[in-house]
Each structure stands twice: as C-alpha cells, then as structure tokens.
Amino acid sequence: xxxxxxxxxxxxxxxxxxxxxxxxxxxxxxxxxxxxxxxxxxxxxxxxxxxxxxxxxxxxxxxxxxxxxxxxxxxxxxxxxxxxxxxxxxxxxxxxxxxxxxxxxxxxxxxxxxxxxxxxxxxxxxxxxxxxxxxxxxxxxxxxxxxxxxxxxxxxxxxxxxxxxxxxxxxxxxxxxxxxxxxxxxxxxxxxxxxxxxxxxxxxxxxxxx
Amino acid sequence: xxxxxxxxxxxxxxxxxxxxxxxxxxxxxxxxxxxxxxxxxxxxxxxxxxxxxxxxxxxxxxxxxxxxxxxxxxxxxxxxxxxxxxxxxxxxxxxxxxxxxxxxxxxxxxxxxxxxxxxxxxxxxxxxxxxxxxxxxxxxxxxxxxxxxxxxxxxxxxxxxxxxxxxxxxxxxxxxxxxxxxxxxxxxxxxxxxxxxxxxxxxxxxxxxx
DNA sequence: TATTATACATACACGAATGTATGTTGTCAA
DNA sequence: TTGACAACATACATTCGTGTATGTATAATA
Numbered sequence: 001x002x003x004x005x006x007x008x009x010x011x012x013x014x015x016x017x018x019x020x021x022x023x024x025x026x027x028x029x030x031x032x033x034x035x036x037x038x039x040x041x042x043x044x045x046x047x048x049x050x051x052x053x054x055x056x057x058x059x060x061x062x063x064x065x066x067x068x069x070x071x072x073x074x075x076x077x078x079x080x081x082x083x084x085x086x087x088x089x090x091x092x093x094x095x096x097x098x099x100x101x102x103x104x105x106x107x108x109x110x111x112x113x114x115x116x117x118x119x120x121x122x123x124x125x126x127x128x129x130x131x132x133x134x135x136x137x138x139x140x141x142x143x144x145x146x147x148x149x150x151x152x153x154x155x156x157x158x159x160x161x162x163x164x165x166x167x168x169x170x171x172x173x174x175x176x177x178x179x180x181x182x183x184x185x186x187x188x189x190x191x192x193x194x195x196x197x198x199x200x201x202x203x204x205x206x207x208x209x210x
Numbered sequence: 211x212x213x214x215x216x217x218x219x220x221x222x223x224x225x226x227x228x229x230x231x232x233x234x235x236x237x238x239x240x241x242x243x244x245x246x247x248x249x250x251x252x253x254x255x256x257x258x259x260x261x262x263x264x265x266x267x268x269x270x271x272x273x274x275x276x277x278x279x280x281x282x283x284x285x286x287x288x289x290x291x292x293x294x295x296x297x298x299x300x301x302x303x304x305x306x307x308x309x310x311x312x313x314x315x316x317x318x319x320x321x322x323x324x325x326x327x328x329x330x331x332x333x334x335x336x337x338x339x340x341x342x343x344x345x346x347x348x349x350x351x352x353x354x355x356x357x358x359x360x361x362x363x364x365x366x367x368x369x370x371x372x373x374x375x376x377x378x379x380x381x382x383x384x385x386x387x388x389x390x391x392x393x394x395x396x397x398x399x400x401x402x403x404x405x406x407x408x409x410x411x412x413x414x415x416x417x418x419x420x
Numbered sequence: 421t422a423t424t425a426t427a428c429a430t431a432c433a434c435g436a437a438t439g440t441a442t443g444t445t446g447t448c449a450a
Numbered sequence: 451t452t453g454a455c456a457a458c459a460t461a462c463a464t465t466c467g468t469g470t471a472t473g474t475a476t477a478a479t480a
Contacts, residue, residue, distance in 0.1 A: 211474065211475040211476060212474090212475055212476030212477050212478090213476085213477080214476095214477065214478090215477085215478090242466080242467055242468085243467075243468075244466095244467075244468095254468090254469095258468095258469075258470085263468085263469085264468090
C-alpha cells in the first residue's frame with residue numbers, strides 16, 4: 001500500500017486533475033471530496049493526506065495555473081530587448097498560444113473566471129487578486145523599459161497601458177472561454193494581439209478614457 | 211397568526227429581497243434557507259409555503275428582473291416611430307438609467323452575471339438563456355423596422371446589429387458591476403449609448419468582424 | 421357565525437458531507 | 451533486517467441542511 005515518493009506525487013497530481021474536472025463539470029460547491037477521490041481512483045484518505053480540505057485544492061489549482069505564467073514572464077524579462085513592446089507582443093502571443101494548446105489550463109482559467117469566491121473560497125479572494133496584480137506589475141516592466149528607451153510618449157502612464165492590455169486579454173479570454181466558437185485562440189491570437197499593439201505603439205497619450 | 215392576502219404578498223416579497231441579499235453576500239450555494247428565513251424575519255415554514263425550494267427562489271428572482279424589462283420593451287414597441295434606431299437608442303438609455311437608479315436590480319444582475327448554473331441551478335441554464343434570446347429578438351424588431359424604412363443598409367444582418375448592441379451592453383454592465391468605480395451608469399449611459407449608435411447608424415455592412 | 425382553508429411556525433426524520441481517528445502496508449534509512 | 455514513518459484506506463462521530471409532517475391561529479366565506 002505504501003507508495004514511493006514519485007508515485008505519491010503522481011497521485012497528488014491525479015487528485016488535482018480529477019478535482020479540476022469535477023469543478024469544471026459540477027462547479028466547486030457541488031463537488032464533494034468523495035467525488036474528487038472517486039474520480040481519481042483513490043479514497044478521501046488520500047485527498048486529506050495531500051490537501052487540508054477542498055478549498056486548499058482550489059488554491060493549489062490556482063497556483064498550478066499561475067506559477068508557470070510568472071516563471072515564463074520572469075524568464076522573458078531577463079533579456080532586455082531593444083524593443084520591449086515588440087518583446088511583450090511576442091510574449092503575449094506565446095502565452096495565448098500556450099493556453100490554446102493546453103485544454104486543462106483552459107479549464108482552470110474558466111474555473112477562476114466564473115467562480116464567485118464566497119464561503120470557503122472567500123479567504124482566497126484577496127490572495128488571488130494579489131497574484132493577479134503581481135503579474136500586472138511584471139507586464140508593466142515592459143512599458144517602463146520602453147519609456148526609458150524613449151519608444152513611447154513619456155507622459156503616458158505605463159500602468160494605464162498595462163491595464164489596457166490586461167482588459168483586452170481578459171475580454172478575449174472571456175469571449176473565448178464562454179463562446180469558443182467565436183474565437184480560435186491558436187488561429188486568432190496573433191492577429192488580435194497585433195491589432196491591439198498597433199494602438200499601443202501609436203499611443204501618444206491623447207486618447208481619453210471615460 | 212393568519213395574515214391577509216396583501217400581508218402574505220409582502221412576506222413573499224420580503225423573502226425574495228432577503229434571498230437576494232444573502233445570495234449577493236454569501237453566494238447561492240453558501241446560503242441556506244434558514245439564512246434567508248432569518249434575514250426576512252420568518253421561519254423556513256414561510257419560505258416553503260411561498261417557494262418549493264432554494265432554486266425556485268433563484269428562478270423567481272430571475273423572473274422578477276426579467277419580466278419588467280420585457281414589459282418595457284413590448285410597451286415601447288407598440289408605437290412605431292419613424293426612426294426605429296433612435297427609438298431604440300432612447301429605450302437603451304432608459305433601461306440603463308432605470309438600472310442605475312435601482313440598486314436591487316443591480317444586485318440581481320450581478321448575481322446572474324457571475325453565477326455558475328451548476329447543481330440545483332443547472333435546470334435553469336437553458337431556460338434563462340432562452341429568456342435572454344427572447345429579449346434579443348425584441349431588440350431585433352427595431353433593426354428590422356429600420357431596414358423596412360430603408361434607414362440602414364439592406365445587406366446588413368439585423369441579428370448582427372442586435373448582437374453588437376447586446377455585447378456592448380453586456381460589456382458595459384460587466385465593467386460596471388465589477389468595477390463600479392470605473393463607470394457611473396446614470397452619468398455615462400447616455401454618452402456610451404450615443405457612442406455605440408454612432409457606429410450602428412453609420413453601418414453599411416462594410417466592417418468585418420474577426 | 422360556524423366552517424374551512426390559508427399562512428405560516430414548529431417539530432421531526434433523513435441523508436450527505438466533513439473532519440478526524442485509527443488501521444494497514446510497504447518503503448526507506450540506519 | 452528491522453524499526454519507523456510515509457502513503458494511504460477504513461471507520462466513526464458530528465454537523466448541517468433539506469424536506470415534510472403536523473400544529474395553530476386567523477382571515478375569508480357561506
């Protein structure tokens with residue numbers, strides 16, 4: 001019955017995968033730990049060994065989605081391109097492509113897009129929001145570098161540019177996640193990003209938001 | 211103990227109001243019928259007298275939000291303006307204003323915007339979607355009338371115009387509901403609608419969506 | 421005015437889910 | 451090779467919410 005360390009890691013991952021599937025199909029609050037356990041071919045004992053409760057699994061799924069994103073961005077930021085905006089554009093395309101090629105990541109995103117952080121999940125609302133802000137700050141680095149290189153108007157607030165990019169990506173993903181017939185990420189992500197960056201690169205801080 | 215008919219109607223409305231508040235604060239799946247009952251200063255007995263279960267209350271809230279909207283549109287459609295597009299514009303402004311002035315309707319919309327129709331709510335996913343489509347068809351009437359009056363390009367698909375309007379309104383409401391600091395419905399709804407209809411009225415079917 | 425059905429409050433039975441306590445077996449380290 | 455502990459499975463207690471059954475006072479009705 002006792003498994004080796006690698007086997008134990010596999011069951012942990014199996015539990016996470018099963019939880020993701022259950023949450024996606026039945027929603028977080030309508031899946032019991034027994035549902036997850038059975039779906040992973042283990043018992044609740046295994047689940048409680050690897051996680052402290054259902055909310056903990058939820059948080060682990062969020063970390064599993066967020067961590068590689070941060071890693072990719074941090075790694076990309078290590079090289080200082082002469083054209084940070086173009087570098088960022090390429091990064092966005094890369095990220096969207098990776099999403100399109102990864103159905104489980106799609107499911108995870110959908111889960112966090114629509115979930116209502118209440119009850120057991122309330123404790124993670126601020127934490128996950130902070131993680132989002134953390135990644136936004138990383139994106140902002142590109143615009144700051146661009147401003148240092150005199151590539152964009154010095155009066156433009158880098159944070160506004162970052163928010164623009166973020167809202168756009170959110171809108172694209174929202175449409176994609178809810179009406180996947182409308183948008184094909186692998187096919188359209190490049191043109192969508194190109195279209196947006198067209199505006200960002202031309203930005204001279206003249207446009208007013210409401 | 212026995213109440214008059216009007217009093218009974220009042221308690222029913224009190225239960226609905228209490229349910230809305232509970233759902234908004236704790237989420238649908240994290241509020242018990244006892245929560246609702248206590249919040250309405252009644253017992254679960256009263257709740258079960260007026261509604262068959264929690265999901266039924268949820269559906270009643272949806273109907274309570276949807277029905278007056280439909281009524282307003284149907285009533286507006288009774289007069290056949292010479293300029294159906296302008297008529298529609300005025301209607302949209304009116305609807306947005308009414309939303310902005312009605313906090314409980316705002317809460318209800320937020321509830322249905324973010325909810326994840328799983329578990330007990332799965333039965334209403336299609337029904338509520340159908341209700342939405344029903345209102346879309348009413349909106350479409352305006353564009354059809356405009357086309358009959360040769361006010362817009364005959365090649366333009368009225369349904370596309372309707373979808374454009376719908377997506378725009380959805381986007382505005384989504385931003386408003388989630389970041390009410392960004393948009394003030396009573397202050398901005400007119401200019402927002404004006405801006406959109408600028409494009410719709412000029413529409414000659416030349417613009418291509420992705 | 422007597423009766424009946426209404427509009428609830430109260431009480432009860434039941435299942436489902438959770439968390440924990442304990443049992444079991446195999447692995448690894450010494 | 452042999453304890454000791456890791457990686458679970460099993461069993462148990464407890465809570466919570468639901469649905470329903472029953473009680474009850476009073477408004478409507480005849």
